[in-house]
Amino acid sequence: MPILLGSIADDYTGASDLANTLTKNGLSTVQTVGIPDPSLVLPDVDAVVVSLKIRSVAAVEAVAAATEAERWLRERGAAHVLYKICSTFDSTDAGNIGPVTDALRKAAGNDVVLVTPAFPETGRTVYLGHLFVGGQPLNESPLKDHPLNPMHDANLVRVMARQSRGTVGLVDLATVSAGAGAVKARLEALRAEGATAAIADAIFERDLETLGQVALQAPVSTGASGLGLGLARALTRSGRVSSATAATADVIEPVGGLCAIVSGSCSKATLRQLDVAERSMPVLRLDPERLLAGPDAISEAISWAGERICSSPVIIAASSTPEVVSRLQSQYGREASGHAIEKATATIAAELVARGVRRLVVAGGETSGATVDRLGIPAFQIGPEIAPGVPVLRTVGNTQGDMLLALKSGNFGGEEFFMEALAIMH
Ligand SMILES: Nc1ncnc2c1ncn2[C@@H]1O[C@H](COP(=O)(O)OP(=O)(O)O)[C@@H](O)[C@H]1O
Numbered sequence: 001m002p003i004l005l006g007s008i009a010d011d012y013t014g015a016s017d018l019a020n021t022l023t024k025n026g027l028s029t030v031q032t033v034g035i036p037d038p039s040l041v042l043p044d045v046d047a048v049v050v051s052l053k054i055r056s057v058a059a060v061e062a063v064a065a066a067t068e069a070e071r072w073l074r075e076r077g078a079a080h081v082l083y084k085i086c087s088t089f090d091s092t093d094a095g096n097i098g099p100v101t102d103a104l105r106k107a108a109g110n111d112v113v114l115v116t117p118a119f120p121e122t123g124r125t126v127y128l129g130h131l132f133v134g135g136q137p138l139n140e141s142p143l144k145d146h147p148l149n150p151m152h153d154a155n156l157v158r159v160m161a162r163q164s165r166g167t168v169g170l171v172d173l174a175t176v177s178a179g180a181g182a183v184k185a186r187l188e189a190l191r192a193e194g195a196t197a198a199i200a201d202a203i204f205e206r207d208l209e210t211l212g213q214v215a216l217q218a219p220v221s222t223g224a225s226g227l228g229l230g231l232a233r234a235l236t237r238s239g240r241v242s243s244a245t246a247a248t249a250d251v252i253e254p255v256g257g258l259c260a261i262v263s264g265s266c267s268k269a270t271l272r273q274l275d276v277a278e279r280s281m282p283v284l285r286l287d288p289e290r291l292l293a294g295p296d297a298i299s300e301a302i303s304w305a306g307e308r309i310c311s312s313p314v315i316i317a318a319s320s321t322p323e324v325v326s327r328l329q330s331q332y333g334r335e336a337s338g339h340a341i342e343k344a345t346a347t348i349a350a351e352l353v354a355r356g357v358r359r360l361v362v363a364g365g366e367t368s369g370a371t372v373d374r375l376g377i378p379a380f381q382i383g384p385e386i387a388p389g390v391p392v393l394r395t396v397g398n399t400q401g402d403m404l405l406a407l408k409s410g411n412f413g414g415e416e417f418f419m420e421a422l423a424i425m426h
C-alpha cells in the first residue's frame with residue numbers, strides 16, 4: 001500500500017512526537033530509524049516518519065541525508081513530505097532548517113515552502129513570525145541556554161533567512177484566520193515576489209488545520225507536530241485514509257525485563273523532572289568532567305546501577321544547569337563536549353540493555369539519537385501518549401527482542417513525567 005504522508009524528522013524525539021500526533025489524528029504510523037534496510041518488514045501504514053539525527057551536524061551532511069530519505073519516501077508513494085523540525089526552531093545560522101528546506105524544495109519543483117513550528121498543545125505559537133514558548137518569546141525562553149543551539153532571536157523570518165539561500169516571507173495570522181483560500185493567495189503573491197519559503201503564523205489548532213489543508217496540496221512543508229496535526233486532519237477529511245491504527249493495548253503489551261532512565265537533556269523541564277524523581281527512586285548524577293576524562297565514570301555508573309536495578313528502576317543523568325554546561329563548554333568546546341557526553345550516555349544505556357533492561361526512557365533529543373543508534377533499533381510502533389509529544393514506543397525488528405522506549409524531548413512533560421512513564425511501561 002502506498003504511504004499517504006512521508007516525514008523526515010531532524011531528530012529522534014521529534015520523530016516520535018510527530019508519529020504520536022499523526023497517530024492521534026487518525027493516521028496509522030511507523031517511525032523508522034534512518035532509511036530502513038530492505039529486509040525490514042514494516043506494517044502497512046498511512047504515514048512513515050524517518051528519524052534522522054541531522055539537527056546538529058554540518059549542513060551538507062544534513063542535506064545529503066534528508067534528500068536520500070525524501071527519495072525513499074517518494075518511491076513509496078508519499079505525495080507530501082513534511083520536514084519535521086523542533087517546535088522551538090532549534091538551529092544555528094549555519095543551518096540546518098534553511099539548507100534542508102531549500103534542498104527539499106529544489107527536489108520537489110521549487111514551490112514556496114510553508115514553514116511553521118507552531119504546536120499549541122505544548123505552548124508553541126507563532127505571531128507575526130515571532131515564536132513564543134509558553135508566555136515567553138523564544139529568545140527569552142529556556143532555549144536561550146540550549147547546550148548545542150542556543151536561540152537568541154524570536155523572529156523566524158529573520159532566523160530562517162540567515163540560514164537559507166532564498167527569500168523568506170510571512171503568512172500572517174489575519175491571512176490564516178481568513179482561511180485556506182487566503183493562505184493560497186498569499187503564497188501565490190509571495191511566489192511572484194520570488195520568495196522560496198514562508199513562515200506561517202498559528203496560535204490555535206484551527207490555524208494549523210487551515211495550514212495543513214493548504215500544505216497538503218504542495219509537495220513539501222517544514223514544521224513541527226502542529227503542522228503534522230493539520231496535515232493528518234486534512235488527509236482524514238479527504239477520505240483517503242484506509243488503514244486502521246494499531247490498538248494501543250497491543251503496542252504496550254508487557255515486555256518484561258528491567259527498567260532504566262538515562263538523561264542527557266539539560267533543558268529546564270528535564271532538570272525539574274529529575275529533582276522530582278529523585279524523591280522516589282535512585283538517581284546517579286554523572287560528573288561531566290569525569291565523563292570527558294575517560295571510561296572510569298562509565299564503568300562506575302554501570303556498577304552503581306547493577307547494585308540497585310533489580311529492586312527499583314534507576315536514573316542515570318549527565319544533565320546539568322546552564323552554568324555548569326557553559327563552564328564545561330568553554331573548556332572543551334560546545335560540540336565536542338556535547339557529542340562526547342552523548343556517546344557516554346549511549347554507552348551506559350547499551351550496557352544496561354545488555355544487562356537486561358527492556359524498558360528504557362531517554363531524555364534529550366541528541367541523547368536519544370545516540371542511544372537508539374547505539375542499540376541498533378530499526379523502527380518503532382507508536383503506543384499511548386505519556387505526555388503531549390511523548391508516546392510509548394515498541395521496537396520493530398529489534399535483535400535484542402521487543403523493548404518499550406520513551407524518547408522525551410528535553411522541554412516536554414510535566415514534573416512527574418518519569419513516574420508517569422514508568423507507570424505506563426509496566
Ligand atoms: N553536563 C553537561 N554539560 C554539557 N553538555 C551536556 C551535559 N549533559 C549533557 N550534555 C549534552 O547536551 C546536549 C543536550 O541535547 P539533547 O540531548 O538534544 O537534549 P534536549 O532534548 O534537552 O535538547 C547533548 O549533546 C548532551 O550530550
Ligand SMILES: O=C(O)[C@@H](O)C(=O)COP(=O)(O)O
Binds near residue numbers: 366
Ligand atoms: O517539536 C518539538 O519540540 C519536539 O518534537 C522536538 O523536536 C524536540 O527536540 P529535543 O528538545 O532536542 O528533544
